[in-house]
Amino acid sequence: xxxxxxxxxxLVVILLGLSFLQYxxxxxxxxxxxxxxxxxxxxxxxxxxxxxxxxxxVEELVDLTLYESIQQLSGALMYQLPTNPSFSPTSWVTxxxxxxxxxxxxxxxxxxxxxxxxxxxxxxxxxxxxxxRAPDVASGIxxxxxxxxxxxxxxxxxxxxxxxxxxxxxxxxxxxxxxRITARIxxxxxxxxxxxxxxxxxxxxxxxxxxxxMKTAAAVTAGADxxxxxxxxxxDFLGNITRPIEPGDYxxxxxxxxxxxxxxxxKDDLVIHAGExxxxxxxxxxxxxxxxxxxxxxxxxxxxxxxVFEFESIVGEPVRVGISLREVTSxxxxxxxxxLELRSQEEFILPPRAKTRLAMTIAVPRSGLxxxxxxxxxxxxxxxxxxxxxxxxxxxxxxxxxxxxxxALEIRSVGSQVVDEESIYLAVDLYNSGNIAFLPxxxxxxxxxxxxxxxxxxLEFPEEMxxxxxxxxxxxxAMAHLPESGQYELELQIxxxxxxxxxxxxxxxxxx
Amino acid sequence: xxxxxxxxxxxxxxxxGILCLPLAAAEEPAPQHFLASNSYLEFExxxxxxxxxxxxxxxxxxxxxxGADGLKLRASEIPDPLIGYLYLSVxxxxxxxxxxxxxxxxxxxxxxxxxxxxxxxDIVMAPLGTYPVHxxxxxxxxxxxxxxxxxxxxxxxxxxxxxxxxxxxxxxPGRYFAKVPVEVQIEYNNPNWEVLLSTEGAFYADNxxxxxxxxxxxxxINDREAEYESFEHDSGTLGIWLEPESFVGGIAxxxxxxxxxxxxxxxxxxxxxxxxxxxxxN
Numbered sequence: 001x002x003x004x005x006x007x008x009x010x011l012v013v014i015l016l017g018l019s020f021l022q023y024x025x026x027x028x029x030x031x032x033x034x035x036x037x038x039x040x041x042x043x044x045x046x047x048x049x050x051x052x053x054x055x056x057x058v059e060e061l062v063d064l065t066l067y068e069s070i071q072q073l074s075g076a077l078m079y080q081l082p083t084n085p086s087f088s089p090t091s092w093v094t095x096x097x098x099x100x101x102x103x104x105x106x107x108x109x110x111x112x113x114x115x116x117x118x119x120x121x122x123x124x125x126x127x128x129x130x131x132x133r134a135p136d137v138a139s140g141i142x143x144x145x146x147x148x149x150x151x152x153x154x155x156x157x158x159x160x161x162x163x164x165x166x167x168x169x170x171x172x173x174x175x176x177x178x179x180r181i182t183a184r185i186x187x188x189x190x191x192x193x194x195x196x197x198x199x200x201x202x203x204x205x206x207x208x209x210x211x212x213x214m215k216t217a218a219a220v221t222a223g224a225d226x227x228x229x230x231x232x233x234x235x236d237f238l239g240n241i242t243r244p245i246e247p248g249d250y251x252x253x254x255x256x257x258x259x260x261x262x263x264x265x266x267k268d269d270l271v272i273h274a275g276e277x278x279x280x281x282x283x284x285x286x287x288x289x290x291x292x293x294x295x296x297x298x299x300x301x302x303x304x305x306x307x308v309f310e311f312e313s314i315v316g317e318p319v320r321v322g323i324s325l326r327e328v329t330s331x332x333x334x335x336x337x338x339x340l341e342l343r344s345q346e347e348f349i350l351p352p353r354a355k356t357r358l359a360m361t362i363a364v365p366r367s368g369l370x371x372x373x374x375x376x377x378x379x380x381x382x383x384x385x386x387x388x389x390x391x392x393x394x395x396x397x398x399x400x401x402x403x404x405x406x407x408a409l410e411i412r413s414v415g416s417q418v419v420d421e422e423s424i425y426l427a428v429d430l431y432n433s434g435n436i437a438f439l440p441x442x443x444x445x446x447x448x449x450x451x452x453x454x455x456x457x458x459l460e461f462p463e464e465m466x467x468x469x470x471x472x473x474x475x476x477x478a479m480a481h482l483p484e485s486g487q488y489e490l491e492l493q494i495x496x497x498x499x500x501x502x503x504x505x506x507x508x509x510x511x512x
Numbered sequence: 513x514x515x516x517x518x519x520x521x522x523x524x525x526x527x528x529g530i531l532c533l534p535l536a537a538a539e540e541p542a543p544q545h546f547l548a549s550n551s552y553l554e555f556e557x558x559x560x561x562x563x564x565x566x567x568x569x570x571x572x573x574x575x576x577x578x579g580a581d582g583l584k585l586r587a588s589e590i591p592d593p594l595i596g597y598l599y600l601s602v603x604x605x606x607x608x609x610x611x612x613x614x615x616x617x618x619x620x621x622x623x624x625x626x627x628x629x630x631x632x633x634d635i636v637m638a639p640l641g642t643y644p645v646h647x648x649x650x651x652x653x654x655x656x657x658x659x660x661x662x663x664x665x666x667x668x669x670x671x672x673x674x675x676x677x678x679x680x681x682x683x684x685p686g687r688y689f690a691k692v693p694v695e696v697q698i699e700y701n702n703p704n705w706e707v708l709l710s711t712e713g714a715f716y717a718d719n720x721x722x723x724x725x726x727x728x729x730x731x732x733i734n735d736r737e738a739e740y741e742s743f744e745h746d747s748g749t750l751g752i753w754l755e756p757e758s759f760v761g762g763i764a765x766x767x768x769x770x771x772x773x774x775x776x777x778x779x780x781x782x783x784x785x786x787x788x789x790x791x792x793x794n
Contacts, residue, residue, distance in 0.1 A: 031559055031668030035705065036791040054559040054668065074749040078710070079788070105562050129788075141714050141783040143694075145669050148708075148790035221753050222706070222793060236747075 032130045032147040042156045043118045051128065051149055053100060053108045060102045060132045064110060066090040067127035069150075071233035073184075075216030079127050079148060089124035089153060092116060102132075114153060121157025122190025123231055125150060152192075162259030163189040166266055167234065169199075169254055171241070177278030179241040183214055183254060185264070186234040196226035197256030198475070199239060200462070201270065204249055208463050212239035214256070223330040229258070244279040247272050255475045257429050261413040263475075265427050287315045287390040288350070288381045294466070298400045302366040306343075307397070308359045309377065313350045319390070322347045322380040323358070326394065334435075334470045336375035336399055339363050349384060362399060370402030371435030374469050396466075398437060407496045408434035412473060414490065414506040422483040424510055428459055428492060429475050430468065437467040440496045442476050446508075447489040454488065455480055485512045545577045546618065546654035553629060553657070558664040560699065561633040565599070565607070568629035571657065575623040582622065584614035584650040585657070591643045594661065597635040598645065601628045614650060629659060636666040637701050667700040669707075669789055670762075681772040690768040693736070696754075696787055697763050703756045704792045709766070710751040711743050714783030716776075724770055724781050726750060732767040733758050740769050743785075755792075 031054035039047055053062055067079040068088055082088035095112045102108050112128070130147040167184040174180040181199050201209040214237035216227040229235050237256070249271055256264040289312045297305055313319050323346055325337045344358040360377065375397050381390040412429040419425050426444060442459040459476040461468070468474050482488065487509055494502040549572040557566065573583060587610045590598060599607035600615055607630050608615050618625045645659040673695050681688040696707065711729060716722035726743035731752060733741075744750050758764045 031666075032789075033558060034665075035667070035789070052559075055562060057562065072749045073747055074745070076708075076749065076751065076753060077790075078708075078750050107559070141711075141781075141785055143672050144784050144786045145672065146786050146788040147669075148788050150791055217747075217749065218753070221755060223755075224793065228793065 032149060034149070035147065036150040036152065038152045038154070039114060040154050040156070041114065041116050043116055043120055045114075045116045045155075047114045049112050049114070049151070051110045051112065051130070053102050053110065053130065055102050055104050055106055055108070056132075057104060059104060062100050062102050063129075063131045063133055064095055064098050064100070065129045065131065066093055066095075067129050067148075069125045069127055069230070071230045071235060073234065073236045075218035075227040075229075075235045076221075077125075077230075079129065089120075089126050092120070092124075092153075093126050093128075093151065095128070099133075114151070116153070116155055121155045121160055123192040124153045124155070125192075125230065126153065127151070154191075157190070160191055161189060162191045162193050162262050163187075164193075164195065164229070164256070164258045164262060164264060166254065166256065166264045169252070169266065169268060171252075171270060173277055174240060179245075179272075179277040181212055181214065181239045181241065181252070183237045183256070184234060185229065185237060185256060185258075187229045187231055187258075190231045191259065192228055192230045193259035193262070194226040195229050195235070195237070195256055195258045196473075197237060197254070197264070200253040200255070201241060201245070202251050202253070206251075209245055209250060210241055210243045211462055211464070212241055214239040223327075225329050241277075242279070245272055247274040247276075253425070253477070255427060255477075257412065257473060257475070261429075263413045263415045263427060263429055265415050265417040265425065267417065267419060267425065287313065287319050288321065288379065288393060289314060290379050290393045290395060292395070294396045296398045296400070297362065299362065299364045301364060301368060301401065303364050305362045305364075306359050307362055307377075308357055309379075309395070310355065310357050311350055311379070312355045313353050315390075316352045318352060318384045319350045320347055320382040320384050320387075321350050322382065324378045324380070326376040326378045328374050328376060328396075328469060329472075332374070332471070334371060334373050336362070336373040336397055339365065339373065339399070340375060340377075340397070362397075364399065364401055368402070370404045371470060372398055372400045372405075372437045374398045374437065400436065405436045406434040407436060407438050407440070407501055408432070409440060409468075409494055409502050411492060411494075411502070411504055411506075414492070414508065416480075416508045416510065418510065418512060419479065421512070422481055423479050424482050424508075425477060426457065426459065426480050426490070426508070427475050427477045429473055430494075431473045432468045432470050435470050437469045438496055439465065439467045440494050440501065443493045443495070444478065444480075445491045445493070446480060446482070447491065449487050449489075451489075454482070459492075482510050485510050544652075544654055545575060545579055545581070546583050546649065547574050547576045548572070548654060548657055549574070551655055551657050553659050555631060555659065555661045556664065557631070557635050557638075557662065557666075559666060560636045560668065563633065566631040566633060566635070568631070568659075570626050570628050573618050573625050573627060573654070575618065580621045581651075581653070582616055582620040583618035583625075583653055585617050585627070585647050586614045586650075587611055588646045588648045588656070590645055593638040593641070593663075594635065594643050594645065597632045597638065598659075599630040599632070600647075601630055602626075604628075610645075610647070631661070635661075635663060637699065638663045640665055640702050663701065665702050665704065667698065667702065667705045667789065669787065670697040670699050672696050672787060677768070679768060679770050681770065681776075685773045687740075687769055687771050689736075694766040694768065695763050696759075696766065698759050698789070699762060700756065700759075705756065706790060706792050707754040707758075707764070708751050708788040708790060709743070709754065709785060710788065711783060711785040713743075714770075714781035716779055716781050722777055724772070724776065724783070728771040728773075729785075730769050730771070732769070734760060734765050736767045738767075740767075 033052045069077045082090045128149040165186045169183045197214045199212045219227045252268045252270045254266045341361045376394045378394045380392040410431040415427045417425045444457045446454040457478040459478040490506045598610040601607045642662045647657040677690045677692045679690045714724040730740040730742045732738040
């Protein structure tokens with residue numbers, strides 16, 4: 001049997017004809033505008049919309065088809081024809097035509113209507129797939145150019161509330177054998193929302209081992225921190241433990257924030273066995289010492305300032321150092337990166353155990369900006385022969401400009417989780433709504449139902465954290481001694497430089 | 513002695529000042545020698561025009577006072593992103609690039625001309641924004657003409673080339689590569705988009721049981737030696753996402769490959785790969 005299959009296979013001539021019959025070397029495809037529309041509607045509402053098809057060089061026949069979106073475990077959206085059209089939000093959408101002829105030099109408009117049923121509520125997504133029709137292909141594989149116009153329909157409803165569930169969390173080796181945390185989260189509500197989170201690894205003495213940022217594969221590709229999770233979808237958030245950890249017992253404190261004020265808290269044990277995981281590349285990650293390890297400046301509008309970095313190789317072989325600038329997060333309004341200019345090549349060779357210096361310029365624009373601005377200078381060390389990445393050092397840079405500085409915080413959510421018979425873990429999600437970075441003090445006073453004082457706790461920021469950047473969120477936590485079940489009042493006092501900037505009261509429930 | 517001289521110098525400056533006062537008081541706006549039929553034009557660019565130019569409204573320039581001197585126009589300042597895109601045509605003549613150089617719009621002794629602002633369709637590549645441009649007349653012979661140019665979001669798939677390639681698998685099981693890469697060309701002026709490459713695989717004749725599956729079809733982006741990514745990942749995730757960073761100079765080069773095994777019957781397989789442009793993020 002096998003030789004026969006082999007013979008057959010040897011005769012295989014798979015012609016994967018990748019035909020781009022519609023688009024010649026110079027052909028332009030029709031374009032589409034807009035690519036997405038957001039609609040906030042009420043049950044029973046009717047709303048019209050327009051899609052404009054821009055012409056190409058030649059006449060084109062364009063099909064418009066309604067698709068559903070499906071969120072994959074990676075967080076990415078895929079599109080499919082509705083499997084049950086009667087129960088799909090695609091049945092709410094009608095287009096005045098499903099095929100349109102687009103003539104050169106003439107924009108064509110297609111009108112659509114959304115009719116929301118009286119029973120509908122929550123978030124729904126409909127895709128209008130705009131597909132220029134390709135000529136029939138006799139054989140081979142054709143390429144089909146498509147434009148996915150996304151219609152985000154959000155329908156008001158009574159009692160709608162964002163909810164989420166942490167289905168599982170596990171640590172397994174990744175492709176390189178390094179420990180990877182996978183947290184699977186399901187959106188159990190009818191609303192869509194953004195989700196971001198982290199897992200804090202601590203040793204038996206509660207010392208911080210590593211704070212692992214959890215992201216979906218789609219968010220990593222897009223350079224985003226948070227992922228929008230759609231109603232009913234289940235999504236995997238991944239994060240790698242990069243610092244070598246000795247075999248032993250550890251704890252994992254999982255924290256996810258979702259929607260405006262939702263949070264998931266869970267504590268799990270983590271046991272690391274000898275030889276269970278690899279930590280690739282770590283042994284060389286200290287090939288380089290860079291100073292300063294952080295840089296802060298106070299500058300005026302239009303001022304230019306040099307920032308010098310010193311490099312020292314501590315290995316006995318040449319190291320290729322790559323220099324780049326990195327945003328602290330994508331599309332950051334307080335980004336310093338556009339103000340930075342490298343005054344050197346983007347990489348250089350550092351001889352064994354040698355030192356060198358390089359400079360970059362910080363050029364503040366003359367635009368009357370206020371607040372603190374942030375970015376990172378990233379230095380990657382590679383082996384010159386193996387081209388192996390030994391490691392990277394990210395130096396935080398910040399510049400304070402202007403005089404109108406505001407220190408403001410918002411409490412996005414408060415959560416609690418029973419840890420043992422006597423203690424609970426309190427988690428408060430803070431958002432820096434001011435325009436400068438700072439590290440506030442967060443104190444909580446717990447009162448019983450009768451208003452009597454019970455306990456005072458200090459909620460701590462991560463040990464390695466110097467400041468909370470503008471527009472960033474951070475979870476702070478503390479253990480509280482509350483052995484009795486019941487309802488408590490938590491008064492949160494947030495201070496900066498010993499001045500109170502926020503005081504809020506929240507109710508917490510302890511159920512054992 | 514020195515004191516006397518100082519007093520004299522002060523007196524001299526005072527006299528000069530007094531003499532200059534009437535001159536300063538008489539300073540008024542220069543007389544307008546020409547009148548434009550329209551002094552404000554708005555342009556909104558939201559897509560690439562197939563025409564050679566985006567035409568502004570025709571503006572008539574009329575001499576209003578006796579005289580023989582002609583009229584020149586120039587852009588007092590053009591925002592950097594618009595440099596090279598703005599032109600001016602006089603009496604349907606050859607378009608001249610607008611900039612710091614003066615353009616003769618009404619010749620000496622002439623009383624009338626017609627001008628038209630022309631914009632290159634390539635302006636869709638300028639960053640999103642609303643840009644003001646002021647056209648000023650020489651010697652303040654005419655009030656200026658203000659242009660307001662709004663460049664909106666633009667992204668479109670221009671082409672997928674070449675028109676056809678093949679992957680030939682003739683030596684039994686193994687990975688086979690397309691001999692020619694495929695280029696996907698996208699024109700854009702903002703990063704708020706991504707491209708999804710997806711396929712259901714290639715099918716043997718019309719038999720959907722026999723196919724080269726998405727898992728067996730793969731692509732490397734921009735570098736033939738780079739890691740090949742399958743259209744179906746081990747995790748079950750379907751599709752390959754390309755971010756704007758993958759489009760170097762607006763072009764992403766796809767190196768396609770197929771993993772062929774014993775299970776594939778000899779013959780031709782047909783299928784479709786979708787190149788879907790979609791808004792960024794989910």
